[in-house]
Amino acid sequence: MDSLVKKICAGDVRLASRLIRDIEDKLPEAKAKIKKLYAYTGKSFIIGITGAPGAGKSTLTDALIAALRKKNKTVGVLAVDPTSPFTGGAILGDRIRMQRHAEDAGVFVRSLATRGALGGLSHAAGDAIHVMEAMGKDIIIVETVGIGQQEIDIINHAHSVVVVLVPGMGDEIQTMKAGLMEIADVFVVNKANRPGTNQLQTELASMLNLASKNGKGWQPPIVMVGDAFEPGAFAEKIAELERKIEEHHKYLIESGKLTERMHRKAMAEINDALSACLLEPVIQKLASTGELDSFAEKIKSRKADPYTVAEEIAKNYFIRQDKK
């Protein structure tokens, strides 16, 4: 067994952190390391937590970590933050709150930031999860902000998806629910002491009723979480959430759906890896030679269209590959 693999599998925080940073920076070595680690992955249960900005996901994650630790489960947390695509700087914000777990060797928290406009965040998230799996974390929590396609791609790495809603967030949130409905395994109505809570709960329940008529086996439960300032009641609600996630895990195993989800996850991973193997080297090569700039000039002046340029690049690239 490779020494790096050995150390990460033994839970080496420093090496694991560095590898995640290398993944984020798209260093070629990171790919080779993930390849070696891969055989030791796939044993963690992965929970996705998503919802609109301001829904209180980080507070829930923080409480969930504490609940899982009480059960002696080791936990990895991957927070995928919105950030500037140009400066590359991560905004960690309230991630700082999670520092109370910093002394606990059973908890490993890392953030991923988007770097550059050419995407690949879902891919990086997948590989960062693999590192935490290799570290032997029982549970990995992936927290994403927002509900764009990118976020859905990221959340597809999870086995159980918790969608967090808040009362009184306006019309568009209501429409969003329909999109989130498809990916949610457990709903949390957070800040459930705000006006509009009853309405949200009723609407959600009736939508779930409608959906269950389609013969879906799992009926997503709704966990109502009140204000974090009432510690006793809050902890009870978090315990309920933790229980519901566990029930869903059990359901996934017994129904055979876990295998199904892992298959879907593997297909997404092929797609991500193909992009890394096919697309990225081409772009990088063209950028380094300045060809990308001159192609962009052609397109800008409408002397060529992007498809014709792409076909030309693809043709050249294949020939180059073959000549090696």
Place this chain on the structure above:
Amino acid sequence: MDSLVKKICAGDVRLASRLIRDIEDKLPEAKAKIKKLYAYTGKSFIIGITGAPGAGKSTLTDALIAALRKKNKTVGVLAVDPTSPFTGGAILGDRIRMQRHAEDAGVFVRSLATRGALGGLSHAAGDAIHVMEAMGKDIIIVETVGIGQQEIDIINHAHSVVVVLVPGMGDEIQTMKAGLMEIADVFVVNKANRPGTNQLQTELASMLNLASKNGKGWQPPIVMVGDAFEPGAFAEKIAELERKIEEHHKYLIESGKLTERMHRKAMAEINDALSACLLEPVIQKLASTGELDSFAEKIKSRKADPYTVAEEIAKNYFIRQDKK
């Protein structure tokens, strides 16, 4: 000149709509049609409107259309909606409000929905914008929900970006602002009669002050928009917004930044087109032969890692290409 090109350039709504639908459905013919249209694109001014769900972007877009029509500008609107990645159904929601422009031949409104988990929404948005450009629209408004990477990719198609904020949306919105700061050319503080308005305005102004010390040439203005129920005041604010966008347009031209942005846009288009030419055909081929499923099985059982599989696929694919 090709008959389809001729008709779309003459503003044929039926053909333009069909082409946008074909782009969304990723029909190969759509690609060939965009190739032909491309020479007639690039003359519209493209405005991106983005912000969190519930920020009131659609209401602003609607009012902006009316303001632009008063100046006899023709307008295309592309609304990129969150939707289910599994059912493929678009949630049009409050897009219905824009129907009041339906009788106006100078306005062309279309929605784009995400289809399937394999992405490509930014690419589809780019091509849909090209169709509206060929139709000769003076202004094209691209409205996106959320602030994920995908949304930033989409908003990169725009020349001027309007970021809409709302007071009292919680901590995470505040952190988001830092990410949005980089892409915003004009800020709107919407619902600026809510509690927290002054605080938001002050914070925003001080962040902008900080940013301007970096010697940035354009100082993004903040437009405060009150409740839509006061028609006179609201219309005045929208006129101000429209004026600020026009000022930014002028700045872009005079500073040479427009050329810069169009170059960046062309690079993103190459990336999108390469993905369409290189990646998608491989995935489609593998899916149709069932190979994708057996590769996924291998990965699921940890008999192989995704990178090794991707490299194998890439190698086979290149050889196949060459043997043709």
